[in-house]
Amino acid sequence: MEGYVKKGRRVVIYYASINGRDAKIKIEKKNDMYTIEIDDRSYVVDRQHLEGSGALSLVVDNKCYEASVTRSDGALLVCISGEKFEVTLKDELEYRSASPSARHTGLESEEIRAPMPGVVVCVEVEEGQRVSAGTAAVIVEAMKMQNEISAPAGGTVKQILVREGDVVDSRQVLVVIDRG
Amino acid sequence: MKRKPELFKKVLVANRGEIAVRVSRALKEMGIECVCVYSEADRLSSHIAFADEAYSIGPAPATQSYLNIERIIETAKKSGCQAVHPGYGFLAESHEFARACEDQGIVFIGPGSKSIEQMGFKTQARKIMKGSGVPVIPGGEEPLSDEAEAITLAEKFGYPVIIKASAGGGGKGMRIVRAAGEMKSAFKTARNEAESAFGNPAIYIEKYIDRPRHIEVQILADNYGSMVYLGERECSIQRRYQKLIEESPSPAIDAKKRKLLGETALKAAEAAGYRNAGTVEFILDQSGRFYFLEVNTRLQVEHPVTELTTGIDLVKEQIRIASGFPLGIKQKDIKPEGSAIECRIYAEDPSNDFLPSLGKISRLRNPAGPWVRMENYVYEGYDVPVYYDPLIAKLITWGQTRPEALARMSRALEEYVIEGIETTIPFHIWVIRDENFRKGDFSTSYIDEHYTGKPTDEHRKVPSDVALIAAAINRVESTAVPKKGSTGTTNRWKDTSRREGVS
Numbered sequence: 232m233e234g235y236v237k238k239g240r241r242v243v244i245y246y247a248s249i250n251g252r253d254a255k256i257k258i259e260k261k262n263d264m265y266t267i268e269i270d271d272r273s274y275v276v277d278r279q280h281l282e283g284s285g286a287l288s289l290v291v292d293n294k295c296y297e298a299s300v301t302r303s304d305g306a307l308l309v310c311i312s313g314e315k316f317e318v319t320l321k322d323e324l325e326y327r328s329a330s331p332s333a334r335h336t337g338l339e340s341e342e343i344r345a346p347m348p349g350v351v352v353c354v355e356v357e358e359g360q361r362v363s364a365g366t367a368a369v370i371v372e373a374m375k376m377q378n379e380i381s382a383p384a385g386g387t388v389k390q391i392l393v394r395e396g397d398v399v400d401s402r403q404v405l406v407v408i409d410r411g
Numbered sequence: 412m413k414r415k416p417e418l419f420k421k422v423l424v425a426n427r428g429e430i431a432v433r434v435s436r437a438l439k440e441m442g443i444e445c446v447c448v449y450s451e452a453d454r455l456s457s458h459i460a461f462a463d464e465a466y467s468i469g470p471a472p473a474t475q476s477y478l479n480i481e482r483i484i485e486t487a488k489k490s491g492c493q494a495v496h497p498g499y500g501f502l503a504e505s506h507e508f509a510r511a512c513e514d515q516g517i518v519f520i521g522p523g524s525k526s527i528e529q530m531g532f533k534t535q536a537r538k539i540m541k542g543s544g545v546p547v548i549p550g551g552e553e554p555l556s557d558e559a560e561a562i563t564l565a566e567k568f569g570y571p572v573i574i575k576a577s578a579g580g581g582g583k584g585m586r587i588v589r590a591a592g593e594m595k596s597a598f599k600t601a602r603n604e605a606e607s608a609f610g611n612p613a614i615y616i617e618k619y620i621d622r623p624r625h626i627e628v629q630i631l632a633d634n635y636g637s638m639v640y641l642g643e644r645e646c647s648i649q650r651r652y653q654k655l656i657e658e659s660p661s662p663a664i665d666a667k668k669r670k671l672l673g674e675t676a677l678k679a680a681e682a683a684g685y686r687n688a689g690t691v692e693f694i695l696d697q698s699g700r701f702y703f704l705e706v707n708t709r710l711q712v713e714h715p716v717t718e719l720t721t722g723i724d725l726v727k728e729q730i731r732i733a734s735g736f737p738l739g740i741k742q743k744d745i746k747p748e749g750s751a752i753e754c755r756i757y758a759e760d761p762s763n764d765f766l767p768s769l770g771k772i773s774r775l776r777n778p779a780g781p782w783v784r785m786e787n788y789v790y791e792g793y794d795v796p797v798y799y800d801p802l803i804a805k806l807i808t809w810g811q812t813r814p815e816a817l818a819r820m821s822r823a824l825e826e827y828v829i830e831g832i833e834t835t836i837p838f839h840i841w842v843i844r845d846e847n848f849r850k851g852d853f854s855t856s857y858i859d860e861h862y863t864g865k866p867t868d869e870h871r872k873v874p875s876d877v878a879l880i881a882a883a884i885n886r887v888e889s890t891a892v893p894k895k896g897s898t899g900t901t902n903r904w905k906d907t908s909r910r911e912g913v914s
Contacts, residue, residue, distance in 0.1 A: 243887055256883050310830070313836050320886050347767045
């Protein structure tokens with residue numbers, strides 16, 4: 232259960248990060264209107280759902296915006312007037328449990344994934360080969376363009392999972408690199 | 412071909428996407444019946460809805476449908492079409508297709524097969540232009556036989572050099588080489604790309620001009636030797652040789668140079684025995700010298716900017732010329748007015764190196780209003796197919812001055828909503844607000860030099876607090892998208908507020 236009771240009303244707190252900036256958000260609903268505090272600024276927000284589209288119409292202190300919010304890998308992607316923002320929100324519990332050291336993964340292998348669906352034109356590396364970051368590993372053709380997919384980090388090619396002519400999906404693992 | 416001028420009654424559009432819609436619209440306005448073709452992947456493509464008749468021409472891969480010459484000609488004959496409009500891409504620059512049409516007594520709306528063949532083979536085009544006194548860039552005119560030959564030539568011209576596909580265009584099969592060590596991989600990928608994109612692995616090499624501008628001239632030529640030029644288009648905002656933004660006039664061209672470019676373009680067209688609509692592409696170096704690049708023997712993607720400044724419908728002109736009518740306009744009557752700009756909307760993610768972004772369009776709101784033109788074929792719920800070019804729409808605006816055209820573009824881009832896939836809209840918003848672009852200070856290296864994929868605060872207008880508000884409300888209420896016809900806003904609030912502890 233999030234939030235706390237203040238003068239009989241529930242208040243929810245989020246710890247947010249947006250474009251490298253951290254902010255604390257207090258959100259409270261009164262009479263169908265939200266009062267939202269971001270750090271030391273307070274906003275009165277009227278929000279309506281644009282029926283059928285999933286978009287939000289926001290009137291923030293009488294300034295008008297239309298926002299769409301989608302979820303991706305734990306972050307919220309917000310689009311307003313063609314501008315995109317990536318926002319992460321943590322409630323109190325998530326915020327306390329996420330210590331910076333917990334995020335550090337001492338990954339020993341690195342996967343090279345297809346960034347989009349396409350067809351493998353050519354595999355440029357062999358198993359056992361030493362590669363450095365940026366070495367072209369696989370060429371994938373999508374929408375008439377050949378795209379070089381390169382190793383994100385240096386190491387030894389541990390496993391090749393695709394062959395020339397294979398049809399691959401977005402995010403499919405193509406090559407595994409051993410970072411040792 | 413000699414025929415009495417008479418408009419066609421029925422025309423087949425051998426293309427898909429926005430350009431098929433564009434051509435259909437011109438046909439309808441002219442009272443000509445419009446026949447479209449579609450692959451198995453395109454049954455739900457909206458170009459069908461804009462045509463009078465539709466014929467299925469094969470499986471999704473273009474080689475088995477939109478590039479299937481025999482099938483398309485058979486369809487044109489079966490449906491009783493007198494002519495075929497190829498649009499751009501696919502068979503538009505196939506001299507085999509133009510010849511097959513000529514042999515079957517179907518008018519190909521474009522230049523003759525011989526001009527297409529000559530201009531399509533870039534090395535041959537260069538020779539013809541050089542012979543007619545049109546300035547060309549120093550380069551090897553013969554297709555390269557191997558990597559060693561490429562290195563020898565590169566040393567003769569001096570690095571950097573550029574490798575290009577002899578049969579190509581649109582950036583496929585092109586690589587810049589800055590040192591001998593890069594030649595091997597560039598040679599190989601360029602050949603592979605040329606082979607897969609054009610079915611011809613021939614490549615050639617030329618001196619690379621650093622930070623040039625790409626300027627092109629639109630021409631129209633009838634079957635009786637009359638020709639006009641319709642001003643230039645500035646197409647320097649490119650990525651991997653794919654144009655993203657085009658405008659007319661170019662901020663780098665004055666009236667004197669415009670006339671010189673136009674006259675040179677006509678000289679080039681004459682050398683090629685050109686007829687119908689075409690584009691002569693030049694590159695302009697930093698000192699203002701220009702060189703012939705190539706002739707595009709077709710309608711260009713960016714033709715609308717010329718239409719908006721000249722008031723001339725280029726597709727209708729193409730159809731009239733192909734019907735055998737003489738040009739109805741004289742050079743002295745062509746007086747381009749104002750400024751027009753086009754942004755190409757691709758299904759690509761500009762924050763992720765412009766990689767293709769596929770999927771269903773979950774929400775779409777097209778911009779509209781004064782002096783805004785949309786060329787579009789997608790709709791809400793449409794699944795962008797993987798098989799074809801990722802261009803989904805073009806947005807064009809006009810203004811009395813360049814700043815007015817840019818302000819309109821900015822406004823229109825802010826209205827534009829496409830959800831479900833990533834598009835180049837955020838990129839365009841960034842560029843239109845960028846100081847260098849606004850001043851007209853850019854070259855074909857602009858994107859590499861200035862665009863990082865991540866908008867900086869100075870290019871933003873929306874305060875980040877508003878994004879935080881939207882995200883916080885979204886989370887506190889629900890992640891569910893309301894279904895059409897659902898009335899549960901209040902209940903959803905209750906449900907989620909109970910869960911999240913707000914009441």
